[in-house]
Amino acid sequence: MTDLKSVQKDAYTLILEAIDSGIYRPGDRLVESELADRFGVSRTPIREALQRLETQSLLTRDGRSLIVASLDHNQLSELYVVRAELEGLAARLAARHATEEEIRVLRDMVDEDRALVDKPKALSRANRRFHKQIHLASHNRYLVQQLDLVHRSMALMATTSIAAEGRGQDTIAEHNAIVDAIANRDEKTAYQTLKDHISKAFVTRLKLDSGAIKRIEE
Template sequence: MVIKKTEAKDAYELIIEAIDEGAYQPGDRLVEAELADRFGVSRTPIREALQRLETQSFLKRDGRSLMVATLDHNQIGELYTVRAELEGLAAFLAAQHAAPEEIRVLFNMIENDRRLVDDPNALSRSNRRFHNQLHLASHNNFLIKQLQQVHRTMALLGATSLAADGRGEAALNEHYEIVQAIERKDGESARDALKTHLSFAFETRLKIDAGELSVIS
């Protein structure tokens, strides 16, 4: 399928988005000509985008080929640690600055997501939108930009932890607790609830990797 390039997205953004949506998994090879055909752009911007992604460690080289990078055990732990601190801060700031309309949107997203618990891929996409909306509610542009980079790197983890049996419903309940704390303007509780949420997500991912949990196929 050819995806036509829009004016708002360059080759870099298109490749990042494809990785983020799971079109390319960690370990998959990225071929310049195939990407150009897929996105309907010339090979020059694709080549430049691949070089940029390699510099940012999203891609790794295997001989002459470029592959989507894979995170090792320690890197996964490091990523969750950074994400928990930054996103915990976002929740804390959201409790101070989020408008009532933003809070209602977050609550509505949670309720809509309850219909997706049996579709982990759809729930994962919606989960990213929820977390992005929470970041925006912090009203701190510098923090938002840092979290965008962290969440892009999360795509290198591959399959979502929301595919674990029972994790989807639990995650939504955790989202609800976070937003409740934001609504109460209780920044510390919002931060704690967010960090607990990510701790459970990290633990679930470790259990999946260890073969201790079944996943929804």
Template sequence: MQKDAYTLILEAIEAGVYKPGDRLVESELAERLGVSRTPVREALQRLETQSMLTRDGRSLIVATLDHNQLAELYAVRTELEGLAARLAARHATDEEIRVLRSMVEEDRALLGGDPRALSRANKRFHKQIHLASHNRFLVQQLDLVHRSMALMANTSFAAEGRDEVAMAEHADIVKAIAARDGDAAYAALKAHISKAFETRLRVDAGELRLR
């Protein structure tokens, strides 16, 4: 199925093609995507409504999260991700658990490599937990949260040493889900997100270097 202009622009933002602060020009996007300007205009309006884009005079730019917005986003993400893990421990099929385990093993091969590749693997891992919760409304809300995560200029996986710690945290989360221990899964995923937020704050404060 052919992707529409909205999906293509959103994916470009999520992939870092367009970063926070970048100006999006309707005519340039239409040419790049090979579509007319009308669907691009409609896509930009939709993204502005969703706060993915913001106005700078007459131009639209990719939005930037300030400190308070970042804290608010992580507060919501922590609770929703924790709930997804709790529900996954209750509802995940044996097949879904095996997939999660294989993701942890496969992602270890990425350690020390490209932070963006690790970030993509991380998103895939978390999405699998969301789906394993078997709660469509929770999945929808987490999709919105993760869409906003694209507005952060750097992934926390770019911080020195974060990738190995995160992989160990992923293994702990899967272990709790496999044990059908909802409380432990909830706590493990909340701790994982909390550590990611702390890492991001330390990077922003200059305490940690990016690879």
């Protein structure tokens, strides 16, 4: 039976969320009939969603099949460069425009996420929510749109840097410093602190991929 949550979302969003949550991982083949059964929708919207995802380079062709795309080293590096700049800009604008209520929400997120330091999957989801809140606090719709595109591509990564041993604790400390800068209306520090946060995450990911550091398993 299709639940209410599924009915309220379109096929594109459902497939994208399945990729983002790791149900479908880079290299996995996506089949129209299987997706239609999983999400309880007809094959026509599934087909349209797959075409849209292929256009966005989230899916790629393997013969006649569509598979979840993967990022090579150069693509990963390019993505992090763009992400760092856009995220830094979002933090700068949040320091300028965020309401006191939005800052309170960010602080509450950091406090609540302390309980997740040893749960990489849960902290990874919380991390996305935290960054999304900063995007919204920038009060710039065009920047939010561009960051949404970047974060869709981030879903093509097979692992999260937060899975590295010790990275959870560091992530919380870095998030706290970002919120402090935003709360202090220090645009320069907010920009640089968030850029540094993304840079550290990229270094950690490279070390994880090379086997240089240990990964936490839940």
